Amino acid sequence: MNISLVQFSRCLSTSKICCKKVIPTNIKNKGVSSQLWLKRQLSDPYVEKAKLMNYRCRSAFKLVEINDKYKIFCPGQTVIDVGAAPGSWSQVAIKEVENQGKVISIDKQNIYPMEGVTILSGMDFTDPASQSRLMKELNGTKAQVVMSDMAPRASGIREMDNENMMNLCYSALRFSVQVSEFGATFLVKLWQCGQSKQLELDISRFYNNVKFVKPKASRDDSAEIFILGRSFKGLKKT
Ligand SMILES: C[S@@+](CC[C@H](N)C(=O)[O-])C[C@H]1O[C@@H](n2cnc3c(N)ncnc32)[C@H](O)[C@@H]1O
Incomplete structure (x- = not known):
C-alpha cells in the first residue's frame, strides 16, 4: 500500500x-x-485509544483524567468550552452533564455538529461580539464550568507565543468571572513560562482552590500545563 x-x-x-x-x-x-x-x-497510545472510543482527538483524555481526579462535572451543569475544535472536550463534557445539562462550545475553527451541544464555530473568542453571543446563549443563567483549551498558532518565537497564550488565558479568566455561578470551576490551558505564577495568583483572586495540573495524557515534552480554579468566590457588588 x-x-x-x-x-x-x-x-x-x-x-x-x-x-x-x-x-x-x-x-x-x-x-x-x-x-x-x-x-x-x-x-502514541492515546491516539489509538481516542479512535477506539470515538473521541475526536486525544485531548479528550486530558479532561477525562482531570475530571476523574477532581470531579469537575456533575449532571445538570452548564459548561462553556472555549477553543473547542475539533470537539473532544465537548464530547467528554456533554456525557458528564447528561441530558439536563448544557454545553456551549466556541472556536475560531469549524466544529462539526454534536448532539446536545450548542456550537459557535468560526468565532474568535476574544472578540467582544463572540462573548456577547455566548452570554446570549446563557440566556441570563450562569455557568458552573468554564474551560479553555485555546492555543494560539505558534510562530516559533517563544516570547511572542507565550504572550499570545497569556492573552488568551486572561481573556478566558475575565469572561469566566463574569458568567460563573458562585462555587463554579475554571480550567485553563497555558504554556509554562515566566508569567505562569502571576496567572495562578490572579486566578486565586477569584477562585478559592487553585492548582497547576499536568495530566499524563499531556505530553512530557510539551510546555503545556493547566490551571484548575475551584470554588468561584463570586464578584463583589460595588
Ligand atoms: C488544542 S485545540 C482544542 C482541542 C479541543 N479542546 C478538543 O478537545 O477537541 C486549541 C483550539 O483553540 C482554538 N483557538 C485559538 N485561539 C482562539 C480564539 N481566539 N478564539 C477561539 N478559538 C481559538 C484553535 O482554533 C484550536 O481549535
Whole structure:
C-alpha cells in the first residue's frame, strides 16, 4: 500500500480501516518534522485509544483524567468550552452533564455538529461580539464550568507565543468571572513560562482552590500545563 503522508494523516483522524498501524512507505523524502510527527502519532497510545472510543482527538483524555481526579462535572451543569475544535472536550463534557445539562462550545475553527451541544464555530473568542453571543446563549443563567483549551498558532518565537497564550488565558479568566455561578470551576490551558505564577495568583483572586495540573495524557515534552480554579468566590457588588 503506497499512500501519501497527507492521505495517511487523514486516515489517522478519520478511518477505522487505515488506522491499523499502516506504515507508509514513502515518507523518507518528507520533511523531518513531518516524519517526527508521524512517528509520534503512531507510537502514541492515546491516539489509538481516542479512535477506539470515538473521541475526536486525544485531548479528550486530558479532561477525562482531570475530571476523574477532581470531579469537575456533575449532571445538570452548564459548561462553556472555549477553543473547542475539533470537539473532544465537548464530547467528554456533554456525557458528564447528561441530558439536563448544557454545553456551549466556541472556536475560531469549524466544529462539526454534536448532539446536545450548542456550537459557535468560526468565532474568535476574544472578540467582544463572540462573548456577547455566548452570554446570549446563557440566556441570563450562569455557568458552573468554564474551560479553555485555546492555543494560539505558534510562530516559533517563544516570547511572542507565550504572550499570545497569556492573552488568551486572561481573556478566558475575565469572561469566566463574569458568567460563573458562585462555587463554579475554571480550567485553563497555558504554556509554562515566566508569567505562569502571576496567572495562578490572579486566578486565586477569584477562585478559592487553585492548582497547576499536568495530566499524563499531556505530553512530557510539551510546555503545556493547566490551571484548575475551584470554588468561584463570586464578584463583589460595588
Ligand atoms: C488544542 S485545540 C482544542 C482541542 C479541543 N479542546 C478538543 O478537545 O477537541 C486549541 C483550539 O483553540 C482554538 N483557538 C485559538 N485561539 C482562539 C480564539 N481566539 N478564539 C477561539 N478559538 C481559538 C484553535 O482554533 C484550536 O481549535
